[in-house]
């Protein structure tokens with residue numbers, strides 16, 4: 666009792682706690698319409714749906730139960746899978762989306778909270794040839810298989826990166842639903858160099874540098890038009906991002922920040938998330 670009275674640890678609200686959301690094993694719909702509620706790193710998902718395997722698309726790490734998204738994201742992922750097949754890019758491997766009701770996660774991500782973020786592996790399965798069916802993976806393979814880094818010694822890995830990796834990024838970035846895509850700064854820099862000569866680099870603007878993201882890229886969709894409770898991220902600065910702002914990512918300051926491991930403050934979720942969490 667004394668310990669509790671003297672404790673200096675502030676009470677973290679039920680809505681801010683990752684375990685509250687991890688224990689919701691199925692999605693919930695409050696009201697008539699699905700809705701991302703709050704911000705990408707402080708919110709929840711009303712009316713989530715699970716992405717399923719489909720043409721050009723396999724879900725990885727399914728035991729985590731993070732295959733849920735707003736219906737707009739689910740449809741987007743399925744459409745991209747088909748487009749990847751049409752372009753001969755093989756089968757895309759999908760990592761985490763959101764938990765069934767979104768919210769903060771116990772591990773792995775700060776964002777992915779409102780059903781509009783999805784991680785896509787750089788690793789793909791080659792297309793089925795000569796009329797053979799598209800490849801699939803057993804459940805244990807989805808848990809065990811990894812995605813190697815596409816970076817080696819500060820450059821693109823000659824084995825794990827190919828021109829088709831860039832084509833895949835372009836496929837995603839060219840879609841109007843996509844707000845931005847996070848990749849490792851080395852990938853951004855190399856794409857800037859490669860595409861400097863060609864006029865077709867508008868899509869590079871959406872490719873944003875961030876730490877990590879060398880074995881997968883993170884695709885973030887815009888708030889859907891009717892989603893009044895969805896909080897958009899600040900706008901991407903003008904230009905393709907192949908300028909001095911990119912140099913910062915290779916500075917000492919950026920390296921120091923990358924090594925800091927201060928625990929993040931618990932996110933403050935909108936009150937509307939309470940009924941999503943409490944729905945039976």
Ligand SMILES: [Zn+2]
Pocket residue numbers: 774777782783784882883884
């Ligand atoms: Zn991500």
